[in-house]
Amino acid sequence: MDRHLLSGNEAIARGAYEAGVKVCSAYPGTPSTEVFEELPKYKDSLYCEWAPNEKVATEVAYGASIAGVRSLCAMKHVGVNVAADPIFTAAYNGVGGGFVIVSADDPSMHSSQNEQDNRYYARSAKIPMIEPADSQECLDFIKAAYDISEKFDVPVLYRTTTRVAHSKSLVTFGERTEHEAAPYVRNTRKYIAAPANAYMNHPKVEKNLEELAAYGCTSPLNKVEMNGTKIGVITASIAYYYAKDAFPEDASFLKLGLTYPLPMDLIRDFASKVEKLYVIEELEGFMEDQIKAAGIDCVGKELTGKLYELNPQLIRERVFGDKAPTVDVGVKAVSRPPALCPGCPHRGFFYTMSRHKDFVVAGDIGCYTLGGSAPLNALDSVVCMGGGFTVAMGMAKAFEMSGVTGKKVFGVMGDSTFFHSGMTGAAEIIYNSGNVIPVVLDNSITGMTGHQDNPGSGYNLKGEIAESLKIEEILKAYGYKNVIIVDPQDLAAMERAVQDAVNSEVPAAIIARRPCLLIKRIKHDIGKCVVDTDKCIGCKRCLGVGCPAVIVENKKARIDRDQCVGCTVCAQVCPMGAISREEK
Amino acid sequence: MMKSKSALLVGVGGQGAILTAKVLVNGLMKAGYDVKMSEVHGMSQRGGSVSTQVHWGEKVNSPVIGKGAADIIVAFEKMEAVRYADYLKPDGVVVINDFEMASSSIAAGLAQYPEGCLEAMESHFRCHVLKAEEIAHSLGSAKCMNIVLFGSMVKALHMEDVVDWEAVIAETVPEKFRELNLKAYRAGYNAVER
Numbered sequence: 010m011d012r013h014l015l016s017g018n019e020a021i022a023r024g025a026y027e028a029g030v031k032v033c034s035a036y037p038g039t040p041s042t043e044v045f046e047e048l049p050k051y052k053d054s055l056y057c058e059w060a061p062n063e064k065v066a067t068e069v070a071y072g073a074s075i076a077g078v079r080s081l082c083a084m085k086h087v088g089v090n091v092a093a094d095p096i097f098t099a100a101y102n103g104v105g106g107g108f109v110i111v112s113a114d115d116p117s118m119h120s121s122q123n124e125q126d127n128r129y130y131a132r133s134a135k136i137p138m139i140e141p142a143d144s145q146e147c148l149d150f151i152k153a154a155y156d157i158s159e160k161f162d163v164p165v166l167y168r169t170t171t172r173v174a175h176s177k178s179l180v181t182f183g184e185r186t187e188h189e190a191a192p193y194v195r196n197t198r199k200y201i202a203a204p205a206n207a208y209m210n211h212p213k214v215e216k217n218l219e220e221l222a223a224y225g226c227t228s229p230l231n232k233v234e235m236n237g238t239k240i241g242v243i244t245a246s247i248a249y250y251y252a253k254d255a256f257p258e259d260a261s262f263l264k265l266g267l268t269y270p271l272p273m274d275l276i277r278d279f280a281s282k283v284e285k286l287y288v289i290e291e292l293e294g295f296m297e298d299q300i301k302a303a304g305i306d307c308v309g310k311e312l313t314g315k316l317y318e319l320n321p322q323l324i325r326e327r328v329f330g331d332k333a334p335t336v337d338v339g340v341k342a343v344s345r346p347p348a349l350c351p352g353c354p355h356r357g358f359f360y361t362m363s364r365h366k367d368f369v370v371a372g373d374i375g376c377y378t379l380g381g382s383a384p385l386n387a388l389d390s391v392v393c394m395g396g397g398f399t400v401a402m403g404m405a406k407a408f409e410m411s412g413v414t415g416k417k418v419f420g421v422m423g424d425s426t427f428f429h430s431g432m433t434g435a436a437e438i439i440y441n442s443g444n445v446i447p448v449v450l451d452n453s454i455t456g457m458t459g460h461q462d463n464p465g466s467g468y469n470l471k472g473e474i475a476e477s478l479k480i481e482e483i484l485k486a487y488g489y490k491n492v493i494i495v496d497p498q499d500l501a502a503m504e505r506a507v508q509d510a511v512n513s514e515v516p517a518a519i520i521a522r523r524p525c526l527l528i529k530r531i532k533h534d535i536g537k538c539v540v541d542t543d544k545c546i547g548c549k550r551c552l553g554v555g556c557p558a559v560i561v562e563n564k565k566a567r568i569d570r571d572q573c574v575g576c577t578v579c580a581q582v583c584p585m586g587a588i589s590r591e592e593k
Numbered sequence: 594m595m596k597s598k599s600a601l602l603v604g605v606g607g608q609g610a611i612l613t614a615k616v617l618v619n620g621l622m623k624a625g626y627d628v629k630m631s632e633v634h635g636m637s638q639r640g641g642s643v644s645t646q647v648h649w650g651e652k653v654n655s656p657v658i659g660k661g662a663a664d665i666i667v668a669f670e671k672m673e674a675v676r677y678a679d680y681l682k683p684d685g686v687v688v689i690n691d692f693e694m695a696s697s698s699i700a701a702g703l704a705q706y707p708e709g710c711l712e713a714m715e716s717h718f719r720c721h722v723l724k725a726e727e728i729a730h731s732l733g734s735a736k737c738m739n740i741v742l743f744g745s746m747v748k749a750l751h752m753e754d755v756v757d758w759e760a761v762i763a764e765t766v767p768e769k770f771r772e773l774n775l776k777a778y779r780a781g782y783n784a785v786e787r
Binding site: 012014119172175176177178179247250251253254318321322323326332333335340341344345346347348350382384552555557560561571 | 605606618619622627628629630631632633640641642653654655656657658659660661662672673675676678679680681682683695696697698699700701702703704705706707708709710713714716717718735
């Protein structure tokens with residue numbers, strides 16, 4: 010049998026294909042993105058797209074389910090916050106074709122703004138949850154998820170974590186089974202979420218959970234591995250493999266794949282067979298709290314803790330006090346935080362912001378979050394997708410109400426974030442006369458998640474040419490009478506644009522437009538900058554742009570040729586004209 | 594049952610550690626091992642410190658390890674070797690690229706690149722140090738530095754009999770870089786003593 014080394018995300022895509030899924034919609038977000046990057050491989054059998062945001066993606070997938078086909082949406086954990094509205098109501102209405110929502114959580118926040126545990130969404134929305142532990146399970150369990158969704162007439166939350174989504178392990182493929190939709194018939198009782206229908210649906214939702222709990226006691230998704238009777242471990246997701254490495258060989262396991270609702274009778278039976286019961290799970294004591302509430306004695310979080318990722322060595326240390334010996338070599342590495350790439354178009358904008366101490370800048374989620382890092386230090390806040398414009402609005406109103414003058418408030422986000430949830434904020438600023446300058450850093454791509462297309466980029470997920478929405482036309486239609494489009498790499502023009510916006514008599518907005526240098530389909534003007542060491546006076550002004558290619562050595566600037574792309578932002582800030590771009 | 598082995602490939606985003614891991618993993622799969630690999634995507638890629646883990650054996654459970662559990666570290670940059678040193682078993686092996694990349698704070702003059710990274714590693718672990726960057730340059734492209742390091746790793750871990758690594762490299766890298774990478778592999782293999 011052929012074995013393929015796949016990430017969990019790739020395996021989910023393969024599983025959806027094999028399950029006969031027909032409509033798929035998502036918004037990119039680490040660590041979920043690769044599920045959908047993989048789907049175009051199967052485009053002859055299914056439709057897949059990048060939606061403007063997670064709520065849209067969920068609604069599109071749910072609409073397809075109502076129309077009778079199997080559908081998929083995927084998002085990072087915080088994306089479920091955006092998508093929560095349709096999920097909670099879909100739980101009441103039920104499904105047509107099977108409907109699966111992939112939520113990729115990010116313990117340790119490798120690429121996220123919080124460490125929320127989305128297992129609570131299953132409990133709160135009252136829908137079943139499935140958690141695979143490796144790539145083969147990512148593939149196999151998604152097929153089971155569709156069966157459960159249809160059998161119980163309910164959406165299924167499919168929860169992974171970074172290590173499940175991004176770890177690669179060996180997978181054996183199956184065949185695609187076509188899933189034919191039943192002929193569509195209007196069903197207003199089922200799909201119109203009016204109060205009277207919702208009132209009648211809630212009892213069904215509760216009954217469903219009881220039946221699912223019973224189903225979980227015999228489902229092959231939950232399996233008992235009896236090895237001995239001294240120690241029992243209840244675990245799920247990646248924590249299962251951590252625990253397998255950390256616990257002695259005679260420990261018995263109840264490995265759960267269907268983790269909500271918990272199969273409490275199965276858990277009770279397992280607990281009765283072992284002397285000491287551990288619950289090993291990452292983040293919150295989601296399973297442990299419910300098991301304890303059912304009157305079953307167990308230990309877990311008091312030993313493993315609620316913070317960050319676990320691993321086998323941490324579990325061994327925290328549960329058994331058995332710390333692996335390590336060596337301290339006596340030299341300390343300097344931290345290496347991520348930075349805007351050399352040639353990043355955002356650099357010129359943030360450098361300009363950093364020169365004005367009276368500017369207050371509310372930022373957003375994306376590569377440009379790095380504008381808040383030293384030496385640029387050009388952001389006051391970053392909250393959530395789309396929050397840049399609206400947090401700025403609140404700050405501006407607060408300044409007005411508390412009599413603070415002399416502050417200029419900017420709200421900043423990228424093009425993909427603008428389409429995601431910035432447009433409503435842009436409307437808010439106009440509608441409620443905000444003293445805020447919205448800025449769209451338009452680099453023509455969704456950058457931080459690894460270059461996905463969006464409604465402004467001109468291409469769709471399948472790489473086909475798509476309608477390209479014009480940000481300036483949207484802003485003008487909203488009432489921004491002064492939309493200033495500027496190349497942020499031209500620092501003088503960038504400064505003029507900022508002054509124009511600040512002094513504008515009519516509502517102004519800025520679009521700082523230059524494509525990300527990493528976009529492969531565009532031919533970029535790449536060159537190299539060099540320092541004339543005779544002219545360099547070692548003033549370090551060039552370091553203020555925060556470029557990884559600019560270094561000061563022996564009191565003179567030097568530019569790392571391997572990293573430099575010749576954007577000239579450092580040259581533009583040099584007071585001595587010591588930096589120049591080489592002629593080709 | 595053979596105890597599973599853990600390798601940690603560490604470096605700076607963009608140095609090509611992922612391709613190295615891919616070659617390693619393809620070979621181990623070909624040799625019939627169970628393999629798991631873990632990497633982190635997203636924000637950490639942008640010039641940050643990155644690590645890729647590879648685990649293999651008859652049966653592998655966890656795709657990640659904690660401190661004190663790695664059998665080998667391949668460091669694409671010498672300060673990164675120091676950063677991850679406490680992930681090594683005390684009898685672990687290290688392959689280090691004698692190559693220095695300043696972090697943003699070092700470049701800005703706010704911090705000093707630590708002195709004595711190589712010496713510190715060598716005084717505690719069995720180390721194989723090479724100038725992989727220079728070797729790669731001499732072969733025609735700095736981009737094959739990752740495969741130079743891979744060659745050194747194969748030698749350091751006595752892995753030449755696991756599989757025909759040259760065939761694995763030829764299958765894994767794009768055709769137009771095949772010859773370059775085969776040369777890089779051999780040069781890396783010959784660059785370290787055992």
